[in-house]
Amino acid sequence: MESIKVGLLGLGVVGGGTWKVLARNAQEIARRAGRNIEVTRVAVRDVAKARKLLGADVLVGADPHAVVTDPSIDIVVELIGGETLARELVLEAIAHGKHVVTANKALLAKHGSEIFAAASARGVIVAFEAAVAGGIPIIKAMREGLTANRIEWVAGIINGTTNFILSEMRARGLPFETVLAQAQKLGYAEADPTFDIEGVDAAHKLTLLASLAFGIPVQFDKAYIEGISKLAAEDIKMAERLGYRIKLLGITKRRPEGIELRVHPALVPSKSMLANVEGAMNAVLVRGDAVGQTLYYGKGAGEEPTASAVVADLVDVTRLLTSDPEHRVPHLAFQPDAMADTPILSIDDVITSYYLRLTVADQPGVLADLTRLLADAGISIGSMIQQPNESGTASENMADLIFLTHEALERNVNRAISAIEALPFVRSSVTRLRMESLS
Secondary structure, eight states: OOOEEEEEEOOSHHHHHHHHHHHHTHHHHHHHHSSOEEEEEEEOSOHHHHHHHHOTTSEEESOHHHHHTOTTOSEEEEOSOSSHHHHHHHHHHHHTTOEEEEOOHHHHHHHHHHHHHHHHHHTOOEEOGGGSSTTSOHHHIIIIITTTSOEEEEEEEOOHHHHHHHHHHHHHOOOHHHHHHHHHHHTSSOSSOHHHHTTHHHHHHHHHHHHHHHOOOOOGGGOEEOOSTTOOHHHHHHHHHTTEEEEEEEEEEEETTEEEEEEEEEEEETTSTGGGOOTTEEEEEEEETTTEEEEEEEEOSSHHHHHHHHHHHHHHHHHHTTSOGGGSOOTTSSOGGGOOOOOBOOGGGOEEEEEEEEEEEOOTTHHHHHHHHHHHTTOOEEEEEEEEETTOOSSOOEEEEEEEEOSEEHHHHHHHHHHHHTSTTBOSOOEEEEEOOOO
16 A cells, blocks of 8 residues: 655654654554555755755755645644744645644644634644643543543643642752753753743643533633742742642633633642652543543653654544545544534632732731631631741741632632732732642
């Protein structure tokens, strides 16, 4: 049977890994796919360097448009990243009847609806396993393995950089800036780490998981995003003392009023599965009504783990090349005409528990006033810790107060925090972290 011809856009870390995995495991991959899968054309910036790696059998050039319009190419693999050029090339490939494999979560989170609609109209496949959690097959699990279930919620550690930073802050008691510099030195964090540490990368991935879980369009612009750059080492230590660990979580949850779609640091019970995901590893916990909780764990980035997902997509597309487009697994798990317009909830409408820390003057009546304000806002206190604050002066003793609340509406918590910070005896802003039991 004739080989499948692949055009590769980009030969960076993931592109190079894809080439290596295809070459090393060619026979095994062909046995699974039913025919050989060959990279025959590549577009890169450094043509001379690519030719040394790929050899004479692969056509190498600098023009990506020549790859996506080449009539001999069956599948285009987009690994250049970014949004503008990548969107243009993916849509051009689709228009020319090419199937597409991409690892570009930002592209799909922002332009997925347009791209998937174009692919459906043209009868081609857009596969994106590598776009979420690297080598973990979470996309396939949610598109196919969990189709019997009504998904209730998805919660994940889906950015390895931030998980490495939080793990090191907890284990070594170091401040955020110190651990970030270490992560950059080790190659876990980019020179400009903003997308990682501010939660944007995780939100891109969560947007796709929410669409797969609930059959809604991709809506990155409606996600609530909060990163870890303002986390204090003292809160990580206090969480540990209280039996919790702080993780940057992506959470999407079905509620009667709509869908929660949020990325932020959260306290999770230290004995829970996600709390024990350390270093640069990723993990996604999915709750289905029939199966209960299932956990997907592994390397979320890196050359060959991500390449593993890219090649898995190539095999899937190869298997489906001759199938009727009307009977393929839908891109986002649900049939395109059955997508729901369920609203995405504002963060103000989220209901969860909270960790609140503040510094106050150590004087009579403080606790009474604070608990009254919380009660007036409909917030019930689960537990409270008071400890001396060493920054007090000879004329004024100060104390740190930590409250753990029962479940409350975020809007009410915001109202209570504003009232608390206006009190004359409060000496700091209120540190607020959400708590997730994941049960």
